[in-house]
Amino acid sequence: MTTLFLFMISIGGHTYAISYPPALEHKWTSKSFKAVDMFGPYSNESGYTTVNYYQKPNSSNNSILVYNSQGKKIYEKENDASLGSVSQVLANKNGIIINSQKGLKKINLKGKVEWFNKNLLNGGIFTTDNGDLFFSDQSRKKIDKINPKNGKVLWTYKLNTKNEINNLEINPKNGNFYFVTNNDLYVMNNKKLMWKVTAPKGNGIQEIILSPNGTVAIEMYDKNGYYLKVYSNKGKLTWQNKSKDFYVRNAMFNKNDDFCMIDGDNKVIWFNPKGKIISSFTLNENNYYSPEIFSVTNGLTIYINYFQRDSNFQSTYYIRKFNKNGKVLAQSKTKDFDFNTYPSGVYSLTHKNGAFQFKYYKLK
Numbered sequence: 591m592t593t594l595f596l597f598m599i600s601i602g603g604h605t606y607a608i609s610y611p612p613a614l615e616h617k618w619t620s621k622s623f624k625a626v627d628m629f630g631p632y633s634n635e636s637g638y639t640t641v642n643y644y645q646k647p648n649s650s651n652n653s654i655l656v657y658n659s660q661g662k663k664i665y666e667k668e669n670d671a672s673l674g675s676v677s678q679v680l681a682n683k684n685g686i687i688i689n690s691q692k693g694l695k696k697i698n699l700k701g702k703v704e705w706f707n708k709n710l711l712n713g714g715i716f717t718t719d720n721g722d723l724f725f726s727d728q729s730r731k732k733i734d735k736i737n738p739k740n741g742k743v744l745w746t747y748k749l750n751t752k753n754e755i756n757n758l759e760i761n762p763k764n765g766n767f768y769f770v771t772n773n774d775l776y777v778m779n780n781k782k783l784m785w786k787v788t789a790p791k792g793n794g795i796q797e798i799i800l801s802p803n804g805t806v807a808i809e810m811y812d813k814n815g816y817y818l819k820v821y822s823n824k825g826k827l828t829w830q831n832k833s834k835d836f837y838v839r840n841a842m843f844n845k846n847d848d849f850c851m852i853d854g855d856n857k858v859i860w861f862n863p864k865g866k867i868i869s870s871f872t873l874n875e876n877n878y879y880s881p882e883i884f885s886v887t888n889g890l891t892i893y894i895n896y897f898q899r900d901s902n903f904q905s906t907y908y909i910r911k912f913n914k915n916g917k918v919l920a921q922s923k924t925k926d927f928d929f930n931t932y933p934s935g936v937y938s939l940t941h942k943n944g945a946f947q948f949k950y951y952k953l954k
Contacts, residue, residue: 628643
């Protein structure tokens with residue numbers, strides 16, 4: 591829903607209604623489809639939307655839907671026995687790449703198979719803005735660069751570490767890969783280790799947050815709590831905050847490298863690119879459950895997704911837009927499934943009579 595929402599507050603015994611304009615603008619709605627369970631909808635960098643699902647109780651997760659940026663369904667395949675269980679589907683104007691337990695497969699937008707590499711199993715796929723395609727094995731220590739035209743491996747990079755990889759991410763803009771262990775961050779590009787950060791003895795790495803420009807924020811911890819270090823795209827420490835218990839619940843960079851985070855006390859803090867605090871405010875209602883920043887702007891506005899529960903434990907999901915000082919600028923809500931949120935748009939999902947349907951919205 592994106593209708594005007596009234597929020598009731600009480601001051602001095604009087605009740606007032608605060609009206610907020612919608613945070614979302616509806617763009618398109620999918621047709622309903624029968625499924626017992628589904629994964630997605632996922633927003634691709636190209637503007638395409640993908641869904642994979644179980645069509646029947648005894649079927650595999652091998653049914654696929656793909657929509658273009660206008661919401662037109664451009665591909666549908668139910669119970670594709672050639673795939674086995676599907677883990678990822680990526681789509682753009684050049685075709686659809688499907689990652690399944692039987693291999694990595696590319697089809698064109700009409701469904702014709704272009705290639706099928708059955709040696710690339712049980713891993714993850716990554717793409718860059720310029721169309722590069724990569725595959726990681728299950729250990730996430732090996733990266734294969736794949737020729738997107740024929741599915742052949744162009745080169746392989748193996749990370750030399752005995753430590754388990756907790757997280758593997760890519761920056762789609764510059765093609766950097768970020769390997770995260772409990773104690774180290776390794777940054778690789780084009781088969782070359784670019785730089786590395788190792789946590790001091792007795793410290794560890796909790797998580798990383800990537801900027802579109804290649805800047806990396808690393809949340810570290812020691813026996814006294816959490817702290818933050820921010821590195822340039824060349825591995826130089828640019829600023830840090832070593833406040834005790836500086837726990838990062840969730841954070842994002844904008845395109846100017848301003849950094850916004852929510853801490854463990856639901857406090858929202860903005861930092862400039864040199865680490866100076868620009869502003870802060872607290873989400874001070876008692877019923878902000880699981881707040882998450884999912885989009886930030888160069889104008890220092892943020893979009894936060896959270897939910898509330900009533901006395902019957904029924905959940906209502908909200909999206910709020912705030913300025914840098916905590917003023918609510920807009921709000922939308924739904925009582926259906928939780929919003930699927932992305933930096934440029936949002937999906938809401940309904941499930942009735944064994945059928946799923948979703949709506950796509952742009953941020954306002």
